[in-house]
Amino acid sequence: MKAASLGYLDEGSGPPLVLLMGLGATAEAWRPHLDAWAAEFRCIAVDNPGAGGSELGGEPLTVAAIAARVAALLDELGMERVAVAGISMGACTAQELALQRPDLVSRLVLVAPWAVSDAYTDGVLESLVASRTDSSSRHFALHLRNTVWTPEWINEHAEQFESDLAQEPVISLEAFTAQATACSTHDTRARLAAIDVPTLVTVGTEDVFIRPGLSYAVADGISGAELRMFGGTGHVHHWERLDEFNTIVGEWLR
Template sequence: MECVANGLTIAYRREGVGPPVVFLHGAAGDGRIWAPQFADLTDEFTVIAWDEPGAGGSSDLPHDFTLADIADVLAAMLDSLDLGPAHIAGNSWGGTVLLEFYRRHPDRVATLIMIDTYAGWKGSLPADEVRARVAGARMMLSVRDEAVDPTVSGLFASDPPKEVARLLATITADVRPDTLRRELAIMAEADLSDLLPRITVPTLLIWGRNDLRSPLTVAHRFHEVIPDSTLVVIDDAGHLSHLERPEQVNHAVRQFCHAHPPSGSV
C-alpha cells in the first residue's frame, strides 16, 4: 500500500483489525523488518509498518530533511489512514523518530513502545562513543560497494536464525547510502533526553539483555525518568530483540496494548 504524505509517496503495510499499532523501523531498514509482528499480532490489532522516506518503497529522503520533517511525514501518513490515537512502537533509530513524533504530535499517541532505542545518540551515549560510531559509519559508507553488514556486533546475542539473516540481507541490499548517511548524521546530533520526563502516556520499554548498541544502562535511565513506564528485559537478545526473540517481544506488546487501549477502543 502507499499514500502521499507532505508531498512524498510513502509505502506501508497494513494488516489486521483492532486497535492500531504502528511500527517504525531502524536505520538501514524498512517495514519488512517487522515481519514477526505481522505474523503474530494481526489477530487482535491493526498492525502498520511504514517505509520511512528514503527506505523501501517510499520516495527518496529530501537532502534537507530534519528529524522533525520525518516526524511530520509520519503524522500526515497516519492522518490519511484516519486511525485516531495509536500505539506507536520504534526500534533503534525508529525509537528516536517516535520521540520526535510524540514531541510534535502528542494527540496522535495513545502509548509509546520503545524497543532497544535511544533519545538520539547524543542524548543516550557518551560523547566518545558517539564519535566512534560516526567514524565507523563513515568508514563503512566509504567502501566501494557500500554494503551493510546485517550481523554487526550487538545486533544479536548470538548468531541469528538463518531466516532472520536472509531477511536482513534482503533488506540491507536495498539500503540507499544517502539515506543512511543522513539518518546517522541526524542520530549523532539528536538529544531528546529532555523530553523523557515530560512523557505523559503509558510507555513500554523492551530491551535485549545483550544489546551492545543501546545497552541496558540506557533502558534503566529511560525507566527512571519516564513517569509511567514499564521495562521488560528480554534474555538472550541483542539490539534487534523483536527479530531474535519475537515471541517474548510480541507477548509484551500484546499485554501492554490490552492494558492501555486507545481512547474509543473497546
C-alpha cells in the same frame, strides 16, 4: 501503499498500531511481528524516508522531521488515537511523535531507544556509514550483523546468516547516511518528562550498539514507564527472542 510521501504496509484489523522501523531497513522488516499482531490490531508499518516506498526528500533528515511526516501520514489516513511501537531509530521517532502530537499517540513501545547519542554511539554510527561507503556489501553486512546480534546467536545461526550476507543493502548509501545522521542528532533528554502516555521500554542486556544504560535513561525519564530486559540478547532482542517479545508486547498493548 503510499501517502504523505511515505510508503507503508496496512494489514490486519482492530485498534490501530503504528510500527516504526530502525536504521537501514524497510517496513517489511516488521514482518515477524506484524504477522503475529495483525490478528488483533490494524498494523500500519511505515517506511522511513529513503526506504521502501518512502521518498528521502531534499532537506537534511532529522528524527523530528521523520516524526512530522509520520504524523502527516496518520492525519491523511484519518487516524485519531494510535499505539506506536518503534525499534531503535524508530523508537526515537516514536518519542518525537508523542511529543509533537500528544493528541495522536495513546501508548508507546520503545525497543532499544535512546534520548541522546554519545561519543561511543556516534562512533558506531560513523563506522557503519564508512563500512557502507567503502566496503563490499558482504563486508558491510558482516559489520552490521556483528553490531546488532550477539555472538551466541550468530554462532547458532551461521548457515542462515550466510544467505543473508549475500543480499544487497535494501536502501541507498545516501539514505543510509541521512538516517545515520538523524540518529546521531536525536535529542529528547530535556523533553522526556512531557511524554504522558503508558510506555513500555524493552532492552537487550548485551546490546553493544545502543548500550542498555541509554535505554534505561529513557525509561527513567518517562513517568511510569515500564522496563523489560531481555537477558543475554543484543540490539535486535526482538528477533533473538521473537515469540517471547511478540507475546509480551501484544499483551501489553491490549
